[in-house]
Amino acid sequence: MENIMTIAGKVKYTITLDPSVWIFDDRRVDLTTYFSQTAESSDSLENYTKAVSKHWDREIMEGAIYPPTLKTEKKFEKEKVLTGTFGIPFKPFLLNSEPAVDAKSLVVHTLTDEIEIPLETAYNFILGYSKDGKPLTSDGPIHIYYGDGSNKDNPIKNITGFIIK
Template identity: 40%
Template sequence: MIIQIKGNVKYPITLDPSVWIFDDRKVKLEEAFTPSTVPNEDVIESNSKLNKPPVNHSIKKYNKKELLEHSYLMPIQEFIENAEADKQVSEAILKTTDNNEHTITYSELLESFLLFSIDGKQIKENGPAYLYYGDGSNQDDPIKGIKVIELI
């Protein structure tokens, strides 16, 4: 239940969505596509210039009930940036567990989210993650079963 980021990158990365439930960067699904939380170009640019958001830097007591009642997404941009894509990368091929491939633009990928938890549980069926576009345009039909993100 891992996701590989590979292709025209300096550092291929393997992601384990099962550990994201305690990550400070996660976003609740029901809040992700409201106008105040959809990342826009100004927010993305300012985030890239400022310090990155903390990743489990604070020790919090998590409300277990809350974690088990909500579905969570993880913004994908920081993971893609850490892989250091080549400058010529313009697209990403999303390979799924059902052996399908979906091609999206690199900019769409950077603004996307990965759904990794439904009602506080790891996604087993069609998992390990679903991809949602940053604008929420595919909320009713996310790309399911993401196992490889290949940058081309």
């Protein structure tokens, strides 16, 4: 149970975080490339349109059969999940907890310290939860990376929980 953390304090709902299940979450990001990519803003309609047109193009080029390339793509994705270094955006968890209107900061509790960070900065956090396909057991269960990548070589480690003030 030491991997379970909570978001508590000035929130409508106390949220429980379990990093061991995030590997199955579609919101995961690859930390080996995340901070080197340029930020692209897109909406869900644009993503849907691209996915549908990609599928349409594939059917036109290869016919409406189950081509062998799809099988290899699934195998590659499974391999990537088992060997990758991943994180997940913190914003959805904060939004689900519904911080109070007067909440100004997030206190990150670690084994040795308490770090107070403005709430607006915390919305951009990326929570790293795996390295090379393995959970962060020695200094985890998560690492905190700032959204701009300024601490990508030295993330906040040994997190035990979060309190919104």
